[in-house]
């Protein structure tokens with residue numbers, strides 16, 4: 526049986542756009558152009574504009590966006606295989622996979638227990654002589670950027686790559702490395718986006734993008750994503766195929782212009798949780814009056830880890846479907862058993878056992894959020 530309050534229902538998410546999405550798909554079908562073309566170009570222009578960057582390159586998915594950035598830095602000689610890359614230990618595994626897939630070494634950094642983003646006050650504890658890059662992840666939609674991160678990256682001359690899979694449209698209070706722009710995607714040297722269907726702006730399949738102001742990086746990413754060729758049948762690099770599908774570009778061209786409305790709807794739901802969850806046994810994610818420093822990709826509460834799974838079952842019995850982002854941190858995944866055999870990350874490991882994600886999609890009516898909050902108060 527479908528729960529009364531589903532965690533996320535994508536048909537509901539896309540319902541406001543349905544006619545336009547169908548028309549856009551038909552446009553591509555009728556165009557006879559199924560690789561590249563106008564929809565992809567229009568998407569790239571618009572994404573660069575909203576990200577306040579010179580370049581945006583559509584690619585196949587978010588993981589590829591990260592891999593392409595790292596491989597492009599290797600191709601242009603700014604990173605070398607074996608270099609260490611700082612990464613928040615509690616991120617989705619894709620961030621780690623992009624690093625290991627590129628022959629680089631991930632160095633997991635503990636998150637701050639309240640913001641759940643990389644703990645910028647502890648970066649010095651994790652730096653090594655081989656550290657050349659850092660990938661801040663704007664986890665759950667919250668901007669992972671502050672003056673500590675900026676001065677640390679400058680001091681150690683690090684390449685800064687934002688994992689912006691979860692925070693499209695967010696704004697940082699602290700400006701980016703260029704000293705002027707505040708939008709996620711423009712803060713570091715390059716950024717990776719995912720448009721996986723569940724993200725704040727989701728395609729109807731896989732899609733991703735890279736943004737940067739660096740012309741050499743942009744050109745190299747574009748070439749790598751197209752077999753390493755800079756013109757037809759001329760391969761300057763050993764690349765792969767990771768192009769953005771024009772049908773997905775067309776879907777995104779419908780939805781991208783509504784990013785601030787979508788994010789505002791998420792903020793309203795976060796406010797409703799804050800106004801209505803009152804049990805002291807729940808720790809709520811911090812909320813500020815500026816709606817854009819977090820775009821609420823997830824609404825993640827923490828509870829007593831010894832009761833977490835029981836609580837989830839109790840909520841589900843009352844129709845509230847929840848999720849865990851993420852139950853097992855990357856360093857404890859079987860695929861990394863050899864890579865991280867003897868590290869201990871107590872903050873990360875405790876968070877993984879304490880967190881519960883509540884429904885927060887723009888398709889969930891506010892009245893449902895109020896109901897869920899009441900059930901949470903009565904249950905936890």
Ligand SMILES: *Cc1c(COP(=O)(O)O)cnc(C)c1O
Pocket residue numbers: 586587588589616617619620662688690691718719720721731732733
């Ligand atoms: C979703 C996600 C990715 C990967 O994106 P895909 O499009 O699924 O490949 C990478 N990093 C983070 C933080 C994500 O949430």
